[in-house]
Amino acid sequence: MSAVSAVGAVTHRALVRRPPDARGRTFVEVAELPTPRLGPGDALLAPAVVGICGTDWQILRGLRDDPSPVLGHEGVARVVEPGDTGLPVGSMVTVNPTHPGDPSFLLGHNLPGLWAERTRIPATAVRAGLVIPVPAGADRARVAALAEPLASVLYGLRIAAHTLRPAALVVWGDGIVGRLAREAWQREFPPLRTLLVGHGADAVDPHDPGLPELLADLPAPAAVVIATPRTGTREALSVVDRQLPGTVLVDVHAGLPSGAVPLAGRELDVATLRAANCGGGPWPPRVHAFDRPTGPLLLCGHRGVAREHLLEAIDLLRERRDEPLGHHVLTHEVDLAGAAELVNSVLAGTGRVLEGRRVLKAAIRLGERP
Template sequence: MTAATHRALVRRSPDARGRTLVDVAEVPTPSLGPGDALLAPVIAGVCGTDWQILRGLRDDPSPVLGHEGVARVVEPGDTGLPVGTTVTVNPTHPDDPSFLLGHNLPGLWAERARIPASAVRAGLVVPVPDGADEPRVAALAEPLASALYGLDIAVHTTRPAALVVWGDGIVGRLAREAWQYELPGLHTLLVGHGADAVDPHDGGLPELLAGLPSPVAVVIVTPRTGTGEALTTVDRHVRGTLLVDVHAGLPSGDMPLAGRTVDVAALRAANCGGAPWPPRVYPFDRPAGPLLLSGHRGVAREHLLRAFGLLLARRQEPATPFGAEVLTHETGLDEAADLVNSALTSPGRAVDGRRVLKAAIRVGGQP
C-alpha cells in the first residue's frame, strides 16, 4: 500500500448466475473533501446481507462491501477524534439515504474507507471501548445491536411470554441469545434449517406455533425472499397477542395479512436508526388475537455501544462467550477472497467443512 493506493476486496462483474465473486486488488485511496474522515479498517464482518448482494439477490452497487467492523482513525475530518482512535461506523444514516456504507458507498473490506462529512457530522463514527478490535466483538457488534433494537421495541410494547425467531442465521441466533439473556425464562422457538431449529416446512410447526403462551413475539430474520412466508404463517397459526418485528427486508407492495392487505415494507421502514421513540407499532385486529406489527432499519449509537459492552463483558463469563456459535470463520485480507468465493460457489455456503455464518476479515488497521 502507498499513500495513493490501498488493497481492497473488489467485486467482479456478475457471472452467468448473477454472482459477483471478489479479488484482492490495489485501488486508489479516496481523496477527502472538507470534514471527511479516513479510516483504516481493522476487522470487517461478512454478514447475511453481503451474501445476498454477492449472490445477485440485491442490486447494491458498491464495488467494495462491508458495513460491520471496527477501524482506526487516519484522517479525523470533523470527528474531533485523535488519529489512531478505534471506532466503529453506524452504516445507516437515518436522514440521508445516499449514505449506506458498503451498499452504495465503498465499505470496510479495504485498508482504507472514506466516511463523508455528512455522516461524520451525524455522529455515525463512534469511538468504541478497549478490546473492541477482537474479531468476535468487532464482527458481531452491529448485528447484535440490531437485535437489541428489535428487543427494545418489543419490550416497550408488551412483555412477551414466548419468542419465535424465524431464521437461524447470524442475526437470528444473536437475537435468540440476547432475548434469553434479557428476559430469563422466555419460551423460545427457533425456525430454520440448523440442527437445533424447526424446519419452516415441518408439518408439526403450525401446532407448535398455536401452542405458544401469549403474548408471542416473533423476530423475522430470513432472507428477503422468505419474509412474506414467515409473516403469513405466524399470522395464521399463533393464538393470542402476536407482536412481530420484521427485521428482514422484503419487497415493497401489499401482502395479505390479518384479513387485509398491508404494505409491510413501508411499516418496517417507519423505525430507523432508533427514531422515533416511542417506536411506531401498528395494531391490527384478527380473530385469533391482536397483531402488533413493527420493524426497523439500522440502529442508533446507543445500540452499538450497548452491543460492544455486552460482547466485551461476557468474554469470560459464562464459559461460552456471547455469540461464540455465530463467528464461524476468521481470515486475513489476502485469504478473504478465497473464503468468499469458495462460500459462493459451494453447496450450503460451506468452507473447510463448516457452513459460513459470520466471517471476520482481519484487514489490518495500519495508519
C-alpha cells in the same frame, strides 16, 4: 496499509467485486485501489476487523442491486485522518452504516465499505456523529464482527419490550441475526419459551409438518423475530399470521420487497410499516396493531440503529463470561486473501458451507501487508 505505486500514487488493498456472472453472482478479488482523496470534513479510516453479513451474501448472490464495488458495513477501524471528528489519529472507532437523515449514505451498499485497508467517510456522516469512538478491546474479532448485527437485534428488542412482555419467542431464521436474537431475548426475559425455525440441527425446519402444532402450543403473548433472507420474509409472516394464536408481536427484522402482503385479513404494505422506525427514532416507537379472529397482531420493524445500540452491543460482547454472547456465531476468521477464497468458495457452491462447517459470521482481519 497504504502503499505507493510505481507512478507515485497512494494505494491500498481492498476486496473488490467482479462484474456479475450469468447467474448474477459477483465473485471478489483482492485488488489495489487508489486511496481516496478527502474533501473538507471527510475522515479516512483504516479498518481493523470487519464482518461478512447476511446482507453482503445477498448482494454477492445478485439478490440485491446495491452498486458499491467494495462491501462491508460492520466492524471497527483506526482513524488515519480525522476530518472533523475531533478524534485522535490512531484512535479506534466503529461506523454507524445508516444515516437516518441522508439515504444517500449507506456504507458498503452505495458507498465503498470496510472490506478495504482504507475507507473514506464523507463529511455529512462525520457531522452526523456516525463515526463513534469505541473502548479498548473492540477490535477482537467476535466483538468487531458482531457489534452491528447485535445492535440491530437490540433495537428490535427495545421496541418490543416497550410494547409487551412476551411469554414465548419465535425466531424465524437461524443465521447470524436469528441466533443473536434468540440469545439476547433469552437474557432479557428469563425464562422465555423459545422456538427457533431454520435449517440448523437445533432448529425446526420451516416445512416440518409438526411446526403448526408447535406454534399453536406456545403461550401468549408471543413475540416473533423474522430474520430470514428477504426471499423468505413473506412466507414467514404468512405462517405466523395463520398459525400463532393470541396476542402476537412481530419484529420484521428481515427486509422484503415493497407491495401488499396478505395479513390479518387485509393487504398490508409491510415494507413501509417496517421502515417506520429508523435509527432509534421516533420514540415511543411505531407499532401497528391489527385485529385478527385469533388475537391481535402487533407489527413493527426497524431500519438502521442508533449510537446507543452499537455501544450497548459492544459492551455486551466484551463481557467476560464462560459462554460470552455470540460465541457460537463467529465461525470463521480470515485475512483479506482468505476472505476472497471464502467468499468465492461459498458462491461457487450450493450453500454456505466451507471445509465442512457452515459459514455463519466470518470476520476479516485487515493488517499490515505481509
